[in-house]
Amino acid sequence: MSxxxxxxxxxxxxxxxxxxxxxxxxxxxxxxxxQFFAGWTVLILKRHVTxxxxxxxxxxxxxxxxxxxxxxxxxxVFQPIKVNYAALGNQLPHMHWHVVPRLRDDPAPLExxxxxxxxxxxxxxxxxxxxxxxxxxxxxxSV
Amino acid sequence: MSxxxxxxxxxxxxxxxxxxxxxxxxxxxxxxxxQFFAGWTVLILKRHVTxxxxxxxxxxxxxxxxxxxxxxxxxxVFQPIKVNYAALGNQLPHMHWHVVPRLRDDPAPLExxxxxxxxxxxxxxxxxxxxxxxxxxxxxxSV
Numbered sequence: 165m166s167x168x169x170x171x172x173x174x175x176x177x178x179x180x181x182x183x184x185x186x187x188x189x190x191x192x193x194x195x196x197x198x199q200f201f202a203g204w205t206v207l208i209l210k211r212h213v214t215x216x217x218x219x220x221x222x223x224x225x226x227x228x229x230x231x232x233x234x235x236x237x238x239x240x241v242f243q244p245i246k247v248n249y250a251a252l253g254n255q256l257p258h259m260h261w262h263v264v265p266r267l268r269d270d271p272a273p274l275e276x277x278x279x280x281x282x283x284x285x286x287x288x289x290x291x292x293x294x295x296x297x298x299x300x301x302x303x304x305x306s307v
Numbered sequence: 308m309s310x311x312x313x314x315x316x317x318x319x320x321x322x323x324x325x326x327x328x329x330x331x332x333x334x335x336x337x338x339x340x341x342q343f344f345a346g347w348t349v350l351i352l353k354r355h356v357t358x359x360x361x362x363x364x365x366x367x368x369x370x371x372x373x374x375x376x377x378x379x380x381x382x383x384v385f386q387p388i389k390v391n392y393a394a395l396g397n398q399l400p401h402m403h404w405h406v407v408p409r410l411r412d413d414p415a416p417l418e419x420x421x422x423x424x425x426x427x428x429x430x431x432x433x434x435x436x437x438x439x440x441x442x443x444x445x446x447x448x449s450v
Contacts, residue, residue, distance in 0.1 A: 215390055216371070217379040224375060225368040228359070232367060236360040246400055247358055250393035254409060255417050257389055266397060274398050276421030 168212040173258040179206055183292065185299050188230040190223060191261075195296060198284035201264050201277050203242045203299075207234055209259040216251070216259075231261050237302040238265045245273060311355040316401040322349055326435065328442050331373040333366060334404075338439060341427035344407050344420055346385045346442075350377055352402040359394070359402075374404050380445040381408045388416060 168174040179194035185205065186193050196204040207230060213219055219227065235247045244265035251261045264277055272280045287295065311317040322337035328348065329336050339347040350373060356362055362370065378390045387408035394404045407420055415423045430438060 215378065215382070216375040216392065217382070221368075221372060224371045225364075228367045228371045229364060232359040235358065239358070239360070246396050248393070248395045248397065249359065250391070250395065250419075252391045252393065252419055253389050254391065254419065276393075276395055276397065276419060278419030278422040 168258075171212055171258050172256055173208055173260065174212050178256070179208065183296075185296055186303050188233070190227050191230050193234055195287075195292065195299070196262075197286060199287050199292075199295070200282045200285040201270070202267060203238045203244075203265040203295075204277070205234055205238060205263045205299075207231055207261040207263060213259050214253060214257040227261075231263060233303065233306070234261075234263045235265075237299055237306055238263060240302050240306065241265075241298050242267055244268075245270070248277065311401075314355055314401050315399055316351055316403065317355050321399070322351065326439075328439055329446050331376070333370050334373050336373075336377055338430075338435065338442070339405075340429060342430050342435075342438070343425045343428040344413070345410060346381045346387075346408040346438075347420070348377055348381060348406045348442075350374055350404040350406060356402050357396060357400040370404075374406060376446065376449070377404075377406045378408075380442055380449055381406060383445045383449065384408075384441050385410055387411075388413070391420065 172178045180197050183195040183197060185195055191207040191209050193205055193207050196206055216224060239247055242265040244267050246266045248264040248266060251259055266273055315321045323340050326338040326340060328338055334350040334352050336348055336350050339349055359367060382390055385408040387410050389409045391407040391409060394402055409416055
């Protein structure tokens with residue numbers, strides 16, 4: 165397990181605070197700063213753990229429920245063809261889950277987002293606030 | 308939800324039967340036919356479901372335990388720097404989990420495997436049987 169001291173997540177450098185969507189019991193959800201894939205969300209585990217097998221079974225059960233609630237809200241807002249779920253951690257081992265709705269206008273719908281070369285898309289403040297509000301509204305009606 | 312009738316997994320065309328590692332309660336584990344990333348494993352949900360929110364909470368809890376048992380066995384065998392967990396389904400929506408130990412000699416340890424261009428590595432029958440046996444042995448001692 166890596167150390168929390170040099171962890172970009174633990175020290176609050178990523179994800180970006182103004183992209184925060186909502187807090188769950190074990191995790192906090194943020195809109196990814198690159199919205200090229202509209203709705204790309206990351207769920208950050210509150211405590212510094214790197215692998216699923218370092219969690220208690222009860223925590224894993226709760227965490228997958230939080231990932232699922234997030235996915236369901238994103239699906240309701242974005243009406244994707246498919247949702248992608250991934251905990252990779254190659255660059256940042258602190259456990260975080262990518263939840264990515266893949267929309268109808270996706271430029272490469274068969275590929276994993278990490279294989280698709282693109283210019284990152286930053287939302288304007290107004291666009292971001294609108295998107296955060298949409299997702300939060302959906303979360304509050306479905307959780 | 309897509310139809311099981313035209314599903315490559317439901318009709319048994321993928322993953323390859325001779326790559327089968329073990330059966331769990333809700334899923335079956337196979338070695339991926341491309342072993343460029345040594346130990347790359349896929350856990351196939353037995354029934355045709357595409358999204359986490361289509362499962363019952365109890366099933367999600369059990370499934371994440373199966374993913375975790377697989378990851379822990381792979382970690383014991385391959386001693387990875389990090390394990391990657393992903394359920395994408397862009398090409399095959401039938402739920403399957405990639406569990407990928409990322410080893411010390413990984414050519415691009417910071418990248419997702421789907422962004423790393425490489426020649427797929429097929430094992431010889433002998434190599435495959437050895438690898439399957441190694442993983443099964445580990446699973447049987449730890450589950």
